[in-house]
Amino acid sequence: MLRLWNAISCLLLASALPALSAQTQSFENSAIVRTIELGGSLVHVTTTFAVKALKADASVYTITIPAEEIYITNWLEVKVKGNQEPLTVTYSGSAGKAHNLDVSLEKPLEVGETINLVLETVQTHATWPWPPQAAQKEEQALKYQTPLFVLSPYITNVQRTKLKASSPRIISHTTPENVDDFTLENPVTKSGATVTYGPYNNVPVSANQEFIEKYQQSVQLHYSHDYTVLEVLKLRRSAEISHWGANLNIQDDIILHNAGPELKGQFSRLDYQTQLFYGSSVHHFLTSFTVQLPGGIRNTYYYDQIGNVSTSRLRTAPSPARGQKNAQSSVLELWPRYPIMGGWNYTYTLGWDAPLADSASYDASTGKYIVSVPVMTEIPGSVVNDAELTIILPEGATDVEYVGPFPAHSDELSTHVTYLDTVGRPSITFKYKNLTNKHVKPIYVSYKVPLTAHLRKPMAVATVLLSLFTFAMIARRVDLTIHKKTTKDV
Numbered sequence: 001m002l003r004l005w006n007a008i009s010c011l012l013l014a015s016a017l018p019a020l021s022a023q024t025q026s027f028e029n030s031a032i033v034r035t036i037e038l039g040g041s042l043v044h045v046t047t048t049f050a051v052k053a054l055k056a057d058a059s060v061y062t063i064t065i066p067a068e069e070i071y072i073t074n075w076l077e078v079k080v081k082g083n084q085e086p087l088t089v090t091y092s093g094s095a096g097k098a099h100n101l102d103v104s105l106e107k108p109l110e111v112g113e114t115i116n117l118v119l120e121t122v123q124t125h126a127t128w129p130w131p132p133q134a135a136q137k138e139e140q141a142l143k144y145q146t147p148l149f150v151l152s153p154y155i156t157n158v159q160r161t162k163l164k165a166s167s168p169r170i171i172s173h174t175t176p177e178n179v180d181d182f183t184l185e186n187p188v189t190k191s192g193a194t195v196t197y198g199p200y201n202n203v204p205v206s207a208n209q210e211f212i213e214k215y216q217q218s219v220q221l222h223y224s225h226d227y228t229v230l231e232v233l234k235l236r237r238s239a240e241i242s243h244w245g246a247n248l249n250i251q252d253d254i255i256l257h258n259a260g261p262e263l264k265g266q267f268s269r270l271d272y273q274t275q276l277f278y279g280s281s282v283h284h285f286l287t288s289f290t291v292q293l294p295g296g297i298r299n300t301y302y303y304d305q306i307g308n309v310s311t312s313r314l315r316t317a318p319s320p321a322r323g324q325k326n327a328q329s330s331v332l333e334l335w336p337r338y339p340i341m342g343g344w345n346y347t348y349t350l351g352w353d354a355p356l357a358d359s360a361s362y363d364a365s366t367g368k369y370i371v372s373v374p375v376m377t378e379i380p381g382s383v384v385n386d387a388e389l390t391i392i393l394p395e396g397a398t399d400v401e402y403v404g405p406f407p408a409h410s411d412e413l414s415t416h417v418t419y420l421d422t423v424g425r426p427s428i429t430f431k432y433k434n435l436t437n438k439h440v441k442p443i444y445v446s447y448k449v450p451l452t453a454h455l456r457k458p459m460a461v462a463t464v465l466l467s468l469f470t471f472a473m474i475a476r477r478v479d480l481t482i483h484k485k486t487t488k489d490v
């Protein structure tokens, strides 16, 4: 896995690629099939490369991502078809508008040996509502644009691209030009919800400026989309670990945004009720959504700027058994107080407590606790533009170490002081941009809690109680004095 954003910064270090020409003849693509699943704020792209080695010991295969797509690609993984383990991918610079990624194969191929590589990417903010505004009763349509050809530093015998819309109501699609060199048939076909570009045959080496200038072009699809286009503008997650209460508290402060076409005109509750009643075209208003929370949670709370939202439904699953892989999730259905129309924001807070034992373990050999905290909870179909996760460790925790599932934009260890703390609690803050459903993974934090730190809390409580008690006594005396004084005065 690779965060392209981080990789881009290496661009300045990597020089132009003189090595590429040497590799050019190592492989040929027998076939490339790219399938684009069109969504709202997330678009999932799967590209399969049927590869044949032309040289012995060919072990590094280069994948090319066009400049138009590299900045919107926020998650990427390459696997051998049928394998679970992703291959190592490194950014190796760009040749003009073609950005190259080197995929290290597990073992070198022999001449004539074939392999199927599957590149999976998630693009964020790649679609846009068109028209940009829609009245309450109008349907929602989106546009998406992509370069026509999958570029490659190798010759490709045949390639095609399938765009799959969420409904067969495809309003328009581009017919490509200047593709006679690659096909004598229809350059594009539509069948149901799928538009297919290609097959295009005998495509030469294309990861170069000449090919791009001569043949590359954008194709666009305009399609009706029956789901809400959601973005989380801001997610602030705080995860507080308490050994004292054997508790892990997680709280999310969220600004959710309906990124579909902006509502044109006034919102009419009457029309809305009618639309709900007849079940007609209400897909692009957010009326409810469902999130999966861990099993074993308690004290779940959900409030917005007005107060408690009582219309949510929670089905709690039991705590996962130790070592259980596919633990059951609790399911929370959230019903905001009012429907969230296109262009509107919805700010809310969701939090819960979970038994610490469900996500913590103790390693006796190192004397350290290890706690896993998920980076985020998925809101289906939604991108998280900006996330900040703070993990607050127990008071007095030392030897803090952490490992994340992917690089954060920044991480920082600091001290967090709360009521009843005497020395403060270490906390770690992680910041992320453009998270997708592929980023729902845990961060592992390990630390030691010295025995004295365990005792410090009861000591603090005792001290506070003692001082309260003393204060009460003094207050009483003072009170008595005042009282006496007043009686005297009367």
Ligand SMILES: *[C@@H]1O[C@H](CO)[C@@H](O)[C@H](O)[C@H]1NC(C)=O
Binding pocket: 005, 071, 072, 073, 074, 123, 124, 125, 126, 433, 434
């Ligand atoms: C987030 O993604 C958008 C497009 O999908 C991109 O323009 C933006 O630069 C990304 N932000 C960061 C910080 O990577």
Ligand SMILES: *[C@@H]1O[C@H](CO)[C@@H](O)[C@H](O)[C@H]1NC(C)=O
Binding pocket: 308, 310
């Ligand atoms: C919110 O509702 C829950 C359950 O109905 C209740 O226990 C809690 O005290 C309420 N919180 C506030 C702040 O009103």
Ligand SMILES: *[C@@H]1O[C@H](CO)[C@@H](O)[C@H](O)[C@H]1NC(C)=O
Binding pocket: 233, 255, 257, 343, 344, 345
């Ligand atoms: C939604 O929230 C964002 C971030 O706080 C803000 O910039 C934007 O103006 C808000 N939009 C509306 C319609 O309130």
